[in-house]
Amino acid sequence: MDYISLPDEQTRPLSFYLAMEEYVAGVYGSGFFVWQVDPTVIIGRNQDLETEVNMPFCREHSIRVVRRKSGGGCVYADKGNLMVSYITPERGVDSVFPLFLRRLSSVLQGLGANAFVSGHNDVLVGGRKVSGSAFFVHPSSSIVHCTLMHSVDLDMLQSAITPPAAKLARHSVQSVRQRVANLTEFLPDLKAGDLKDALKDAFCSGERALTIADIDAIEELEKSYDEPSFILGKAP
DSSP states (O other): EEEEEEOOOOOHHHHHHHHHHHHHHHHHHHHHEEEESEEEOOOOOOOOHHHBHHHHHHHTOEEEEESSSOSSOOOETTTTOOEEEEEEEEOHHHHHHHHHHHHHHHHHHHOOOOOOETTTTTTTTTTTEEEEEEEEEEOOOOOEEEEESSSSOHHHHHHHHHHHHOHHHHHOOOOOHHHBBOOHHHOOTTTTHHHHHHHHHHHHSSEEOHHHHHHHHHHHHHHHHHOOOHSSSSOO
C-alpha cells in the first residue's frame, strides 16, 4: 500500500481530508495517510449535532464542526490527535476492520504501549481509549479512519463534546475525559513524528505524491462536506 502525500505541509480543514479519502478510493483504490487539523469536532453520519456538540463553546473558541459519512461517535481533534486514513479495495467491515485494528494496536505495542483492541472499534491502553475508528463503504473501496490521541487538549475535548449520560454510563464513567487518555501519559517520550513514522512503516511499502490537479479535484469534492444542510442534517 502507498503512503499518500500532499505537495505541501499546510494544515487543511478536516473536510478536505474526508474528501481526500473519497478521492483516493475512487481514483487509486487504496492508500494510507496520517494528518492533523486545527481544533475541530467531527460528528458521525446519524448523530444529532445539538445533542452531541457544545455549539456555544465551539463558536466561542472557533472550533469547526464537520459531519462525516461514516457512523460512530463524536470526536474532538486538534494538532495532538493524529488522524489516520486507510483505504483498501478489500470489502466487508467484518474482515477489514479487525485487520486494521490489530495492525494499529501492534504498532502501539511496538512503541512500548500495552495496547489492545476493545469492542468493535476502539484501542485501549491502561483501560482507557486512545483510538477510535469508523468505517465507510465507498463504491470502489472500504475506508477506515481513526483517531490516535497523542497529546490532545483534554480540557477542550471535555468542553466541546457532550455525549449523552446513558452512553457514559455504559462505560462506567461520568465524563468523556475519564474514558480517554493520551499516549504521552503512558509513553512520555513519544514524539508525534515518531508515531507517524511507525504507522507509515507498518502500513506502507511505497509512496504516491498527489499533484495540484489532484488537490483541485479533492477541493471540489470537499464542497459537499461544507454544505450547512449536510453538517446540520444527516448524511445520505
